[in-house]
Amino acid sequence: MPKNIEEKILKLREELRIHNYNYYVLDNPTISDYEFDLMLKELEKLELENPQYFDPNSPTQRVGGEITKKFKTVTHKNRMYSLANSYSKEDLIDWEKRTVKLLGTNDVEYTCELKYDGASINLYYKEGKLLSAVTRGDGVEGDDVTANVRTIKSVPLVLQHDFVDEFEIRGEIILPLDGFNKMNEERIDIGEEPYKNPRNTASGSLKLLDSREVAKRPLDCLLYHVVANSYPKSTHFDILNEARKIGFKVPEAIEVCKTIDAVFNFIEKWDEKRYSLPYDTDGIVVKVNSLAQQDELGYTAKAPRWAIAYKFETEQESTILKEITYQVGRTGAITPVANLEPVELAGTIVKRASLHNADQIEKLDIRVGDTVYVEKGGEIIPKIVGVDFNKRPQNSETTNYITHCPDCNTQLVRNEGDAKHYCPNEYGCPTQITSRIQHFISRKAMNIDGLGAETIELLFKEGLIHNYADLYDLKEEQIIPLERMAEKSAKNIILGIQKSKEIPFEKVLFALGIRFVGETVAKKLAKYFKSIDALLSASFEELITVDEIGDKIAESVLNFSSNLINIQLIDRLKSYGVQLEVSEESLEGKTEVLTGQVFVVSGVFTEFNRNDLKKSIEDNGGKVASSISKKTNYVIAGDNMGPSKLAKAESLGIPIISELDYMAMLENN
Numbered sequence: 065m066p067k068n069i070e071e072k073i074l075k076l077r078e079e080l081r082i083h084n085y086n087y088y089v090l091d092n093p094t095i096s097d098y099e100f101d102l103m104l105k106e107l108e109k110l111e112l113e114n115p116q117y118f119d120p121n122s123p124t125q126r127v128g129g130e131i132t133k134k135f136k137t138v139t140h141k142n143r144m145y146s147l148a149n150s151y152s153k154e155d156l157i158d159w160e161k162r163t164v165k166l167l168g169t170n171d172v173e174y175t176c177e178l179k180y181d182g183a184s185i186n187l188y189y190k191e192g193k194l195l196s197a198v199t200r201g202d203g204v205e206g207d208d209v210t211a212n213v214r215t216i217k218s219v220p221l222v223l224q225h226d227f228v229d230e231f232e233i234r235g236e237i238i239l240p241l242d243g244f245n246k247m248n249e250e251r252i253d254i255g256e257e258p259y260k261n262p263r264n265t266a267s268g269s270l271k272l273l274d275s276r277e278v279a280k281r282p283l284d285c286l287l288y289h290v291v292a293n294s295y296p297k298s299t300h301f302d303i304l305n306e307a308r309k310i311g312f313k314v315p316e317a318i319e320v321c322k323t324i325d326a327v328f329n330f331i332e333k334w335d336e337k338r339y340s341l342p343y344d345t346d347g348i349v350v351k352v353n354s355l356a357q358q359d360e361l362g363y364t365a366k367a368p369r370w371a372i373a374y375k376f377e378t379e380q381e382s383t384i385l386k387e388i389t390y391q392v393g394r395t396g397a398i399t400p401v402a403n404l405e406p407v408e409l410a411g412t413i414v415k416r417a418s419l420h421n422a423d424q425i426e427k428l429d430i431r432v433g434d435t436v437y438v439e440k441g442g443e444i445i446p447k448i449v450g451v452d453f454n455k456r457p458q459n460s461e462t463t464n465y466i467t468h469c470p471d472c473n474t475q476l477v478r479n480e481g482d483a484k485h486y487c488p489n490e491y492g493c494p495t496q497i498t499s500r501i502q503h504f505i506s507r508k509a510m511n512i513d514g515l516g517a518e519t520i521e522l523l524f525k526e527g528l529i530h531n532y533a534d535l536y537d538l539k540e541e542q543i544i545p546l547e548r549m550a551e552k553s554a555k556n557i558i559l560g561i562q563k564s565k566e567i568p569f570e571k572v573l574f575a576l577g578i579r580f581v582g583e584t585v586a587k588k589l590a591k592y593f594k595s596i597d598a599l600l601s602a603s604f605e606e607l608i609t610v611d612e613i614g615d616k617i618a619e620s621v622l623n624f625s626s627n628l629i630n631i632q633l634i635d636r637l638k639s640y641g642v643q644l645e646v647s648e649e650s651l652e653g654k655t656e657v658l659t660g661q662v663f664v665v666s667g668v669f670t671e672f673n674r675n676d677l678k679k680s681i682e683d684n685g686g687k688v689a690s691s692i693s694k695k696t697n698y699v700i701a702g703d704n705m706g707p708s709k710l711a712k713a714e715s716l717g718i719p720i721i722s723e724l725d726y727m728a729m730l731e732n733n
């Protein structure tokens with residue numbers, strides 16, 4: 065058995081070494097990054113479980129790149145590391161826990177930035193001048209590609225202002241998608257094989273021997289890290305800001321996050337938004353913001369402990385695009401969908417893929433009949449990432465994006481700054497109407513049992529509902545005769561609708577489907593305004609004073625409230641008894657968190673007076689007893705608690721807690 069494990073480890077190391085070579089030296093990988101990362105993870109795991117086979121030369125212990133020897137080999141002044149990878153939020157949470165533990169404090173800020181998909185580079189500046197540009201190589205030594213990097217227009221050769229006398233700045237040489245496509249068109253025109261992807265092309269370009277050739281390529285350089293002996297600022301974020309000021313191209317998509325939840329928000333936002341960037345990104349990099357804390361955390365053999373990459377998963381296949389169809393969303397947003405010749409990808413059969421928006425189709429020049437590359441990432445619906453131009457049919461035609469709604473034939477609009485087209489027929493477009501009602505009844509909104517997406521469509525088709533308020537007018541007799549309905553299911557539907565009148569205001573607010581008002585925003589607005597009337601009469605200025613409410617949300621709320629149709633719907637919901645304000649119970653701080661718990665209160669308190677304490681217990685669903693018995697769950701003890709009570713509680717083993725413990729109990733529930 066152990067022999068087998070050793071063999072397995074050796075085999076994985078050898079295979080990974082070959083893939084590293086293909087990827088870093090030849091710029092021509094033969095497996096997907098995802099597959100590569102899986103193999104590396106497997107090796108890591110085996111090595112960890114079998115430390116007797118440790119080898120400092122294993123691909124798990126070394127930065128993957130290699131020196132090509134085509135250029136002068138240079139030893140890095142400061143080692144260049146890779147990044148620890150993660151593919152799940154659990155991994156990120158684990159990393160945060162480790163970080164907090166190692167630092168011995170919760171007081172940690174993170175910066176989130178995008179992970180630019182290119183080739184890493186180290187630029188060395190002294191007295192305001194670029195002296196060298198070296199590839200990462202194996203992290204210890206790299207290729208001196210200074211002459212090539214000098215041709216990249218966004219790399220400053222001389223700095224405008226003072227920064228630090230001597231420093232290194234690290235970044236990624238990338239090839240923006242536009243330029244990549246242009247290069248490919250030209251190659252096809254001259255009968256050459258198109259390049260695979262922007263990353264490998266960028267990396268390959270950097271290693272061309274003739275810098276005049278490099279100058280012709282539309283390369284760019286995005287910076288993400290400064291290394292120096294002393295720093296002008298104490299955080300990573302502030303230093304990158306300074307670097308931007310003196311002329312380096314530091315992307316704007318960088319944020320300081322105070323909690324791991326904020327990190328997740330950043331990830332969620334960019335998981336979608338990254339498609340509107342002019343270049344490829346393959347994930348997010350999370351870094352500890354304080355340089356002092358970074359210093360304290362240090363490095364493993366391969367990567368800093370103060371940073372971690374979160375990768376968007378990918379796996380690729382190629383197949384034929386049969387047709388492009390267009391979907392209308394709840395907010396009227398149009399999403400183009402690729403209908404594909406079915407293909408197996410990541411263990412599932414893929415027939416459809418998202419094309420995101422008109423820009424994406426144009427950028428990739430996707431046409432019906434093309435053989436396209438499909439990837440499946442963390443997202444549910446796979447995406448098309450490119451076209452195999454070699455296989456493009458003779459008679460292929462450029463895709464003309466639709467100009468009218470496929471559902472209601474209204475002319476589409478596209479607002480400035482929006483990537484998507486919209487159908488403006490909000491209250492007449494059938495798909496928008498039904499999806500709005502479907503959202504209204506969904507679990508996180510009104511949570512109406514017995515009603516599903518299909519039933520909504522049926523009810524709409526039968527003319528029984530036109531909006532969510534109509535639900536409350538439905539009668540059993542109207543539902544029973546419908547297809548696949550019976551007395552029982554009709555009863556359930558009506559009952560479910562009736563019960564939804566108890567759903568608290570914050571959920572109702574979410575259910576209304578105001579654009580950009582998601583679950584969390586709805587909670588914030590409900591807490592602040594306390595009623596729909598207050599919210600809908602709020603001014604722009606008032607709206608944006610609410611924590612985390614920005615211009616976009618404020619405008620959307622105003623837009624909603626300025627529409628008479630919405631006001632009428634709200635009035636109807638009110639008349640049916642739907643919760644359109646925060647309930648008195650929750651206003652008075654009443655909850656059910658102590659239901660079933662019996663308390664005895666004894667002694668003198670500092671935070672509460674005794675009666676308030678008793679009232680608080682009852683308001684939260686608990687009971688107050690006057691004497692201690694076996695049924696007592698907690699004794700809340702103040703100063704000078706009677707000795708006989710104390711003895712009794714102790715003899716029965718009943719927990720004695722302080723008023724502070726009690727308050728914590730309420731808060732944690």
Ligand SMILES: NC(=O)c1ccc[n+]([C@@H]2O[C@H](COP(=O)([O-])OP(=O)(O)OC[C@H]3O[C@@H](n4cnc5c(N)ncnc54)[C@H](O)[C@@H]3O)[C@@H](O)[C@H]2O)c1
Pocket residue numbers: 083084086087088093094095096097098100101127128129145146147149177178179180181183184185200235236288289349373
């Ligand atoms: N398919 C294959 O055969 C094959 C072989 C080898 C490597 N790979 C892939 O290549 C990748 C290369 O691995 P790697 O060791 O370079 O690690 P990596 O690319 O996963 O992450 C480290 C690198 O990310 C870059 N980076 C981009 N944006 C950054 C930012 N904002 N902050 C910090 N760093 C940033 C840096 O250059 C850094 O060196 C992996 O994804 C792996 O899957 C694939």
Ligand SMILES: [Zn+2]
Pocket residue numbers: 392469470471472473474487488489493494
């Ligand atoms: Zn429409």
